[in-house]
Amino acid sequence: MQAIVGRVGDYQVRGCEGGDVPAVIRINAETLPEHYSDYFYYEILAEFPEAFLVAEVGGAIVGYVMARMEYGFSHLKKLGLSRKGHIVSIAVSEQHRGKGIGSFLMRKAQEAMAARGATESYLEVRVSNQEAINLYLKLGYKTSGRLEAYYKDGEAALVMATPVGH
Ligand SMILES: CC(C)(COP(=O)(O)OP(=O)(O)OC[C@H]1O[C@@H](n2cnc3c(N)ncnc32)[C@H](O)[C@@H]1OP(=O)(O)O)[C@@H](O)C(=O)NCCC(=O)NCCS
Numbered sequence: 001m002q003a004i005v006g007r008v009g010d011y012q013v014r015g016c017e018g019g020d021v022p023a024v025i026r027i028n029a030e031t032l033p034e035h036y037s038d039y040f041y042y043e044i045l046a047e048f049p050e051a052f053l054v055a056e057v058g059g060a061i062v063g064y065v066m067a068r069m070e071y072g073f074s075h076l077k078k079l080g081l082s083r084k085g086h087i088v089s090i091a092v093s094e095q096h097r098g099k100g101i102g103s104f105l106m107r108k109a110q111e112a113m114a115a116r117g118a119t120e121s122y123l124e125v126r127v128s129n130q131e132a133i134n135l136y137l138k139l140g141y142k143t144s145g146r147l148e149a150y151y152k153d154g155e156a157a158l159v160m161a162t163p164v165g166h
Contacts, residue, residue, distance in 0.1 A: 005053055006108065012056050013053055013056075013105065013108060014056065015054075016052040021038070021045065023060075024064045025038065025041060027091050028064075028089060031092075033153070047069070048066075052064070055101045057096070063092035065087065065105040067086055067109050068085070069085055069116055075120060075122045076163060083116075084119070085118040086123065087106070087121060103139065113164050113165070114165030120162065120163050120164060121141075122144070122159060122162075123141070123160055136162075139162060141160040142162065144161045145158070
């Protein structure tokens with residue numbers, strides 16, 4: 001059993017286990033147009049389990065966040081390389097939104113990145129995804145770039161980043 005990372009009201013947030021991945025895949029399929037191979041989820045879980053978290057209530061998984069560690073050009077400094085955490089995906093089932101679960105999952109994933117030596121966290125988000133952009137702004141993320149036609153349907157992505165671990 002994975003350690004409990006924390007609670008948000010009635011929701012328990014804990015580390016994802018292999019057996020949770022099918023539920024995570026289902027939430028992803030229901031909430032986001034970007035889907036990954038099953039293998040991809042297990043790979044992320046094996047690489048960085050401390051930042052692959054699920055929110056659960058009454059035995060049902062209703063949200064997740066997953067991230068990976070990377071080393072490359074900083075999104076915050078003009079020049080230079082940095083150790084950075086990349087939020088690969090986050091989603092909360094529609095009927096459980098607006099209760100602070102997304103914010104909590106993000107904060108805990110950022111703590112896990114910092115514990116692995118990341119100095120920044122970054123992500124891509126659809127320019128039209130105002131709910132998610134609001135969440136990231138609230139957490140201190142700033143837009144560091146824009147990727148035209150980043151998504152398969154041609155929509156652009158904002159790249160947003162924030163310092164972590166300071
Ligand atoms: C983005 C998402 C994960 C937020 O999860 P959540 O649990 O509802 O988030 P929270 O309750 O912690 O809300 C955090 C902030 O997000 C913003 N937000 C959430 N719902 C919003 C809405 N309907 N409209 C506008 N802003 C909203 C607000 O800034 C909110 O802060 P506030 O409550 O202080 O106003 C959720 O909306 C979701 O799963 N969306 C579909 C998947 C997705 O788009 N993922 C991101 C891909 S990059």
